[in-house]
Amino acid sequence: MSLRLSTVILPYLRWHEGGRATWQRAEQLGFHTAYTYDHLSWRTFRDGPWFGAVPTLTAAAAVTERVRLGTLVTSPNFRHPVTLAKELISLDDISDGRITLGIGAGGTGFDATALGQEPWTPRERANRLAEFVPLLDRLLTEDSVSYKGDFYSAHEARNIPGCVQRPRLPFAVAATGPRGLRLAARYGQAWVTTGDPKLFEDGTPEQSVRALRGQLDKLTDACTELGRDANELDRILLTGFTPDRARPLASLDAFVDFAGRHRDLGFTELVIHWPIPDSDFATDEKVFEQIAMEATAQLG
Numbered sequence: 001m002s003l004r005l006s007t008v009i010l011p012y013l014r015w016h017e018g019g020r021a022t023w024q025r026a027e028q029l030g031f032h033t034a035y036t037y038d039h040l041s042w043r044t045f046r047d048g049p050w051f052g053a054v055p056t057l058t059a060a061a062a063v064t065e066r067v068r069l070g071t072l073v074t075s076p077n078f079r080h081p082v083t084l085a086k087e088l089i090s091l092d093d094i095s096d097g098r099i100t101l102g103i104g105a106g107g108t109g110f111d112a113t114a115l116g117q118e119p120w121t122p123r124e125r126a127n128r129l130a131e132f133v134p135l136l137d138r139l140l141t142e143d144s145v146s147y148k149g150d151f152y153s154a155h156e157a158r159n160i161p162g163c164v165q166r167p168r169l170p171f172a173v174a175a176t177g178p179r180g181l182r183l184a185a186r187y188g189q190a191w192v193t194t195g196d197p198k199l200f201e202d203g204t205p206e207q208s209v210r211a212l213r214g215q216l217d218k219l220t221d222a223c224t225e226l227g228r229d230a231n232e233l234d235r236i237l238l239t240g241f242t243p244d245r246a247r248p249l250a251s252l253d254a255f256v257d258f259a260g261r262h263r264d265l266g267f268t269e270l271v272i273h274w275p276i277p278d279s280d281f282a283t284d285e286k287v288f289e290q291i292a293m294e295a296t297a298q299l300g
Contacts, residue, residue, distance in 0.1 A: 002268070002296075003259060003262075003263040003267065003268060003269070003270065003296060003299055004032040004033075004268060004269040004270075004296070005031060005032060005259075005269070005270055005272070005291075005292065005295060005296050006031050006032045006033040006034065006035065006068075006236075006269055006270070006271045006272075007026055007029075007031045007033075007034055007035070007271065007272055007273070007274050007292070008034075008035040008036060008037065008072050008238065008271050008272075008273050008274065009022055009023065009026065009034055009035070009036050009274045010036065010037055010042070010045065010273070010274070010276060010281070011036050011037065011050060011051040011052070011053060011056045012045055012048060012049050012050055012051070012276070013049070014049065014051075015051075015056075015059055019051075019056070019059075020059070020063055022274060023059075023060040023063060023064060023067075024063055024064060026064075026067055026274070027064045027065070027066055027067040029289060029292040029293060030292065030293065031067055031292060032067070032068060032269065033067065033068040033069065033070055033100060033269075033271075034060065034064075034067050034068070034069055034070075035069070035070045035071060035072035035100075035102060035271060036053050036056055036057060036070075036071060036072070037053065037071070037072060037073075038053035038054075038071040038072075038073060038074040038075070038079075038102075039053075039109070039110070039111050040078060040110060040111050040114045041110045041111075041114075042109065042110070043109065044279065044280070045279075046110055053071050053074070054087050054091060057069050057070070057071070057091055057095075057099070058090075058091055058094055061091065061094045061095035061096075061098065061099075062094065066098075067098070068098045068099070068100060069095055069098050069099055069100070070099055070100035070101060070102055070172070071100075071101055071102045071103075072102040072172070072174075072192065072238060072271065073102035073103050073104040073172070073174045073192065074101060074102060074103050074104075075103065075104050075105060075106030075107075075111070075125075075129075076105070076106060076125070076128045076129060076132045076151075077106035077107075077111040077112050077114075077120075077125075078111055078114060078115055079132075080152065081132055081135045081136040081139055081152055081154070082139065082152075082154050082157045084136065085136055085139035085140055085157070085159055086159060088101060088140065088163070088169060089140065089159055089161075089162060089163055092163045092164045092165060092169045093163075093164055095164075096164060097163070097164035097165045097169075099165070099169045100169065100170050100171075100172055100189075100190070101169055101170070101171050101172065102171075102172040102173075102174060102192055103129075103132075103133065103136075103171055103172070103173055103174065104129070104173065104174030104175065104180070104192070105122075105125040105126055105128070105129040105174075105175070105180060106120075106125055106129075107125075126177065126179050126180065127150070127151070128151050128152075129179075129180065129183065130179055130183060131149045131150060131151050131152055132151075132152060133171070133173070133183050133187050134187065135147055135149065135152055135154065137168065137171075137187050139154065139157060139159055140159065140162065140163055140167075140168035140169065141162065141163075141167045141168045142159070143158060143159065143160050143162070144156055144157065144158050144159075145157045145159070170188075170189035170190060171187055171188050171189055171190070172188065172189065172190035172191070172192050172234070172236055173187065173188040173190070173191055173192065174191075174192040174193065174194075175191065175192075175193075176193060176196075176215055176218075178218070178222070181218055181219050181222040182222050182225070182226070184219065184222065184233065185219065185222040185223040185225070185226050185228055185230075185233075186226055186228075188233055189232075189233065189234065190233055190234035190235070190236050190269070191219055191233050191234070191235050191236065192236045192237075192238060193212065193215055193236070193237060193238070194237070194238045194240075194241040194242075195208050195211060195212060195237070195241055195242040196208065196211035196212070196215075197241070199211060199242070199243050200241060200242075200243065200245075202243075203242075203243040204243055205242070205243055205244040207243070208242045208243050208244070209261060209262075209265065212237070212262070212265055212267075213265055216235065216265060216266050219233070219235070234268045234269055235266055235267045235268050235269070236267070236268070236269040236270075236271060237262055237267045237269070237270050237271065238271045239258075239270055239271060239272050239273070240272070240273050240280070240281065244258065248272075249272065249283045249284075249287065249288060249291065250287070251287060252287065252290050252291055252294060252295060252298075255291045255295050256295055256298045256299060259295060259299055260299055263299060272288070272291070274288075275288050
């Protein structure tokens, strides 16, 4: 099974002070997709520069030609399907059909309260995502949509001419619970995971592999229930959140070993964070570029 290698570029650099050059370099290095986080602020970056995902991807689309672009991930925490659909159709047009929407339920970070609301419970986030994704699917595939739900509404929302990619741009659904996996199985062209968060601090790489195997099995079960072949979905691992999070980027050999084990599990795409000095994503840039240029060839 072939394995694609992608990167995620956090939107903390001013466009003319490194931002533009980073996205262009991602294309030069041959990454399959260059993603960015869709947050209003994030963790240790909260008190520093942080730019919007959609404008950043629009700018990136204008200065690249081949690399796919996307969010990893967008959530309902501060998005509405009607306005998001219009932005996505525009972005897909500007990029000439190179956009993937990573989408998930969101969490309890800064995005959860930035609009002044109390943070939603896990059940509330799952309920909203279960309504958000089907409505967004309709908005991206139908010329006019009216809908009245528990959380979201649309009244004759028009999205002409639709996406460049048909029937719409692909969804990469981030999920590990049963409801989210069913959404991935029904609406996703890809599924995304970061691993098992309970293993982040004290787990072992072996425990992580077992947990990921279990998630993949549950995804297969969800697809089977809907009569879908699970192999139709790309399976994406966003790295950096498993117990061995630092080791894979320590050397080319270490990454090839890590990537091979996860390819053998059934993953079709690995995403590595673009190096950020003095952060959790600090990485030797020369090693990072060597991995980008040589790792997939070594995997065969």
